[in-house]
Amino acid sequence: MLTIHHLNNSRSQRLLWLLEELNVEYKLEKYQRDAKTGLAPVELKAVHPLGRSPVLTTENVSLAESGAIVEYVVRHYGNGAFAVPEEESSYQQYLFWLHFAEGSLMPPRVAMLVFSKAKQKVPALLRPLAKKILDGIMDAYYKPNLIQSLKFTESHLQNHAWFAGTEPTGADVQMLFPLETLVAMGQADDYPAIKAWVKKIHDRPAYQRALEKGGEYDYA
Structure with missing residues (x-):
């Protein structure tokens, strides 16, 4: 078992x-x-x-x-x-989203969360300086990459019911965690297709x- x-x-x-x-x-x-x-x-x-x-x-x-x-x-x-989808274009989408979830989408989300927590742990006297440095790093790299990834994901879901083909696959399983955390943390207001996709899964009896x-x- x-x-x-x-x-x-x-x-x-x-x-x-x-x-x-x-x-x-x-x-x-x-x-x-x-x-x-x-x-x-x-x-x-x-x-x-x-x-x-x-x-x-x-x-x-x-x-x-x-x-x-x-x-x-x-x-x-x-x-x-x-x-795994048999149709070639759906198979390519499957491979992409299966690895995109943890390879491109999660790293900047985790980094921004860690940086946010780090700012709170810095001694009060040093906090303004730490905030300036950490915000600068996030704004220069992590935030733009995350926004780009989310816009790309939103665009895909505007035109597809699932990430690869006409039925849910392992790619949807992988994409669920980064997107449902985004919704739960109130960061998905600009991404209605992502919000609708997450709700669709949350409404499933198996979920x-x-x-x-x-x-x-x-x-x-």
């Missing part, structure tokens, strides 16, 4: 959605973030050396990284659902079942 090692408020929630969509029997091991650091607990290192979530395990497999897990699950348990099983999740 598959076991998903699930950390609250993390990327692993999208994998629970996938498993519920596929009606796959699985075991759920839950972990809670450290209340002070927000990081994963040390117990996860006993599951995988990186000590992060998600991790999928079986008797023969210990697999980290969301994209790798998505591909493994769809290949071995999908039975045609959420499958609701995944929420019930996964527990606390701030981004739904």
Whole structure:
């Protein structure tokens, strides 16, 4: 049986959605973030050396990284659902969005979040200087890249129901976390197609079942 090692408020929630969509029997091991650091607990290192979530395990497999897990699950348990598209142009879109989610979209989002938190931890006397430096870095690099990526994503969703083809695929699973966090944090007002796509997934019965099983999740 598959076991998903699930950390609250993390990327692993999208994998629970996938498993519920596929009606796959699985075991759920839950972990809670450290209340002070927000990081994963040390117990996860006993599951995988990186000590992060998600991790999928079986008797023969210990697999980290969301994209790798998505591909493994769809290949071995999908039975045609959420499958890699056969049509060439849809297949190319699948490959692109599957890797775009973590390769291009998430890094600037994470960087901007880290910088925002860093400004709050600087001593009050140094905070104006720190804010000027960190805001300068964000405005010069991370923010423009993020806006460009979001505009590109918005444009695609204005003309497509799903990211690759006419049915949801693993690419949609991967894209869910960065976009639902964007919506939940009130940063998607300029992107109505993204908001509509996220709502469409959140309204699916399988997603609701995944929420019930996964527990606390701030981004739904």
